[in-house]
Amino acid sequence: MVGGRIEFEVGQTHDTVYSLRALLKDYAIQKAQRLGFIEGCKPFIGIDGCHLKGPYRGVHLMTVALDANNGLFSIAFCISEGEILSSWTWFLKMLREYLKYTEDRPISFMSDRQNGVIGALKSEWPTASIRAYDMYVFKRVMTDICTVSADAKAWLEEIELKHYSRHAFDPNMKCDNVTNNITEAFNSLLGDYRVRAYLSLLEYIRRLVMTRFQQRKEDCQRWKTEFPPSVNKKIVQASLDSRILTMIHAGEREYEMLGLTRISGVPCNHALTGIRHFYGMGVAKERLIDFVHPSLSKSAFVVTYRNMIHPIPNICAWVDVEVTHVDPSPLIKKSGRPETSKEERIK
Numbered sequence: 001m002v003g004g005r006i007e008f009e010v011g012q013t014h015d016t017v018y019s020l021r022a023l024l025k026d027y028a029i030q031k032a033q034r035l036g037f038i039e040g041c042k043p044f045i046g047i048d049g050c051h052l053k054g055p056y057r058g059v060h061l062m063t064v065a066l067d068a069n070n071g072l073f074s075i076a077f078c079i080s081e082g083e084i085l086s087s088w089t090w091f092l093k094m095l096r097e098y099l100k101y102t103e104d105r106p107i108s109f110m111s112d113r114q115n116g117v118i119g120a121l122k123s124e125w126p127t128a129s130i131r132a133y134d135m136y137v138f139k140r141v142m143t144d145i146c147t148v149s150a151d152a153k154a155w156l157e158e159i160e161l162k163h164y165s166r167h168a169f170d171p172n173m174k175c176d177n178v179t180n181n182i183t184e185a186f187n188s189l190l191g192d193y194r195v196r197a198y199l200s201l202l203e204y205i206r207r208l209v210m211t212r213f214q215q216r217k218e219d220c221q222r223w224k225t226e227f228p229p230s231v232n233k234k235i236v237q238a239s240l241d242s243r244i245l246t247m248i249h250a251g252e253r254e255y256e257m258l259g260l261t262r263i264s265g266v267p268c269n270h271a272l273t274g275i276r277h278f279y280g281m282g283v284a285k286e287r288l289i290d291f292v293h294p295s296l297s298k299s300a301f302v303v304t305y306r307n308m309i310h311p312i313p314n315i316c317a318w319v320d321v322e323v324t325h326v327d328p329s330p331l332i333k334k335s336g337r338p339e340t341s342k343e344e345r346i347k
Contacts (some may be wrong), residue, residue, distance in 0.1 A: 030206075032213060032307035034099055037075050040304030041065040043296045045075065046110045047117065048183035054195030059083055061091050063091045064186045068301040069228035071216065072186050074209045075099075079198050088120035096124055103127045110182070152259075203312075210309040218306050224296060226289055231296050234266045235288070241269035247277050265293030 044066060049059045060256045062077040077094050080087035101107060107128045111117045121128060146153040162168070193204045225232060248256040255277070257270030267275060276284045294300060 013043075024184060030209075030309050032309045033073075033075055033209065035307050036067075036213075037065050038099060038101075040295070040300045041067055041073055043105065043107045044110065045107065046182040046189070048112060049080070049114065050187045050190070050194070052079070052194050052201070056197060057197070059087070060187075060190070060194070060201070061087065062183060063095060064136040064182050064188060066182060066300070067216075067228075068231070068236045069303045072182055072204070073304065074186065077202070077205060079202070083114050083116060083118050085116035088116040092120050092124040133187075146211060178301060189241050204310065206312075210311065213305050213308055216301075220298065220301055220305070226298055227292060228296070228298060229303050231266055231292065234264075235272075235292075238267060238269040238272050242272045242276075245273050247273050249277060253278065261291075265296050267291045 009340065042065065046064045047062070048064075049061045052058045052060055057080050059082050060077065061080050061083075063075040065073040066077055067073045076091075076098075078091055078094075082093065103126075107125065109125065111121070111129050142153060170272060190204070192203070196204070196298055223229065227235065250256055255270075256276035257274060260268045260321045261271045271291065272284075276286070278284075279287050289297070
């Protein structure tokens, strides 16, 4: 791994699947992924784990961010024995150390609140906001929930609003996501590799991320706007929605509007109405770049993918070692009778 993090001894053997997993925990992050996240992505990370199928078992832990175009950006990944506190604590500790993320920088994590995740985040990222629209919308929905189930409303009220309600999000994040779909989407990319051996799975992810870096560099060169397509789409929709609004000018540079722009980083229909009134229709389009957060710009996207993940040399170029034996992962037999295919049952 060129510029990445992996620690092992030459000729190291593995007698059990647990010792092999301990090694694979360091097969986590490459330099291009670290720099891409630090320099170009929003300070928003989705974390999740997916159980591996097949005879090898284990859990694939991952962290995924969003680039300026709301595309999936894999930061780090590993294989662990399970979604437990010790595994999540170790993984998030390694993530913090390698990212060199200082406590004064804002960061937000999105999780499904599975076992160990919240505890690990509190211990390793104590200053992070852990995510869940405007206050009046929130209150209205909570009232609707209460009519269906008072217990459900009580359960939600026990969770701090900053974890799941947009109106309480840290505006420094410039991200209005309230679901963990980004990790679910990344999990879906693994497909049949979830039943493969560990190294086959991890090598597939490495190649997937490597080719995505190059593909997105090429995609960016074809953009004809100052903003990524997803941001441009939001601006176009907000522009259409602003046509039915009545402008309320408080005076000088102040206008009455919703606070959605502070959360998303992209001017909403209210903000666009004020911008057009202040600058005029002709100048407003040219000044629009000043009202979009830098992390959502085309330049941020370019910075995210300007590095590259290098390919692994052919096995012929590897250094010869005295010990060449490495035990394969032991097969874990499923309980019950072996499954048979439909063709075998017909016979």
